[in-house]
Amino acid sequence: MQKKGAITIKHVAAEAGVSFQTVSRVINDGPNVTPAMRERVMNAVNKLGYVPSLAARRLGGSRSYLILAFNDRRPTLDGWESRRGNDWVDQMLYGGMIKCAEHGYRMLFELVDSHSDELETQVQAAISALHPDGVILTPPHSDDPRITELLHRNGLIFARLGSRREGEGFAVYMDDEAAARAATKYLLDLGHTRIAYVEGHPEYAISGDRLRGFRGAIESRGLQIRPEYLQPGDFTYEAGQRAMAALAKLDQPPTAVLASSDEMALGVLHAAAPLGFSVPGELSIVSFDDTPTVRMSVPSLTAIRQPIAAMTSKAAELLIQAKIKGLEGNSRHLLPFDFIVRDSTAPPR
Numbered sequence: 001m002q003k004k005g006a007i008t009i010k011h012v013a014a015e016a017g018v019s020f021q022t023v024s025r026v027i028n029d030g031p032n033v034t035p036a037m038r039e040r041v042m043n044a045v046n047k048l049g050y051v052p053s054l055a056a057r058r059l060g061g062s063r064s065y066l067i068l069a070f071n072d073r074r075p076t077l078d079g080w081e082s083r084r085g086n087d088w089v090d091q092m093l094y095g096g097m098i099k100c101a102e103h104g105y106r107m108l109f110e111l112v113d114s115h116s117d118e119l120e121t122q123v124q125a126a127i128s129a130l131h132p133d134g135v136i137l138t139p140p141h142s143d144d145p146r147i148t149e150l151l152h153r154n155g156l157i158f159a160r161l162g163s164r165r166e167g168e169g170f171a172v173y174m175d176d177e178a179a180a181r182a183a184t185k186y187l188l189d190l191g192h193t194r195i196a197y198v199e200g201h202p203e204y205a206i207s208g209d210r211l212r213g214f215r216g217a218i219e220s221r222g223l224q225i226r227p228e229y230l231q232p233g234d235f236t237y238e239a240g241q242r243a244m245a246a247l248a249k250l251d252q253p254p255t256a257v258l259a260s261s262d263e264m265a266l267g268v269l270h271a272a273a274p275l276g277f278s279v280p281g282e283l284s285i286v287s288f289d290d291t292p293t294v295r296m297s298v299p300s301l302t303a304i305r306q307p308i309a310a311m312t313s314k315a316a317e318l319l320i321q322a323k324i325k326g327l328e329g330n331s332r333h334l335l336p337f338d339f340i341v342r343d344s345t346a347p348p349r
Helices: 009-016 020-025 035-048 053-060 073-082 087-102 118-132 145-153 178-192 205-220 238-249 260-275 291-298 309-325
Strands: 066-072 108-112 132-135 157-161 168-173 195-198 257-258 284-289 302-305 331-333 338-340
Touching: 009 035, 009 238, 020 035, 020 053, 035 168, 066 073, 066 087, 066 118, 066 309, 073 108, 108 118, 118 145, 118 178, 132 145, 145 157, 157 309, 168 309, 178 195, 178 205, 178 257, 178 284, 178 302, 178 338, 195 205, 195 238, 195 260, 195 291, 238 257, 257 260, 260 284, 260 291, 309 331
Parallel strands: 066 108, 066 132, 132 157, 157 168, 168 331, 195 257, 257 284, 284 302
Antiparallel strands: 302 338
16 A cells, blocks of 8 residues: 555545546536445545645646635734734634635735735736635725726635725625724713724724724714824824823823724823823723733723634635635625723723
């Protein structure tokens, strides 16, 4: 008998007494295979301990068994190079890779630069080299027509994470506007009326959604938003620090801050004490994302929890099923968020 590691599709074909194309059709659930032939081939597979490679499975011709995910290059590398990590990426890979493995697929991860003039060239090079069965886009690529139109021209189905905008592809998202509204309402219910907001990166569509949710909650109580309470941000720790420094200088500083990312919330938290604000005694803080760092901070941060892994898992499932069934990918899928109350929030003094 051949060594297990050396067994190929040709050995299975010889053992079963069929062509290797027939073996490929069985492995790939292809057409024109009788139950008796399928049993014969699978008996040979089990006897030899054969594990089909992607190359062998691709012989079926209809599927590559690859799902390709694109993420924005610059912020991803910034997180890795600074050794802060990137929990958003971790959760995205976790959800997608586990779901792909359930179906005998592999998920690959590529970084492309949304600020580069070569963006379309980068995307085209990746899909031309890998020939994926489907593509997962993460923000801000989810709403970038340069990418979605390119994928459409290439006949690829794709999923848009975090995007509820109309358009082609599977839209898999949580309601960011409702999440910001819920977080702000929670602070209002605690008795806070001076609430500041640290905005997300302006290039991300979700940033506008979250700002609308914040505004809507404030205005629903008949309150006016003070312009100086709206601080610019870009999802980074440093943006949170800058926002807190600016808010601390106001004649009437806020008693609560909602930040549009965990890193910005941590920036606010770590800047607060040196500026004379105890948390939550004099300042309550609420964050978005709920990465491990905010659960282990002191105090631990109240946060909106994004269903990142669940969204990617759903996207992978939709793409794989669409490929198997020959369907077009055009539907919308809303997943729920969670709101986790921890030690960083309390009624105002």
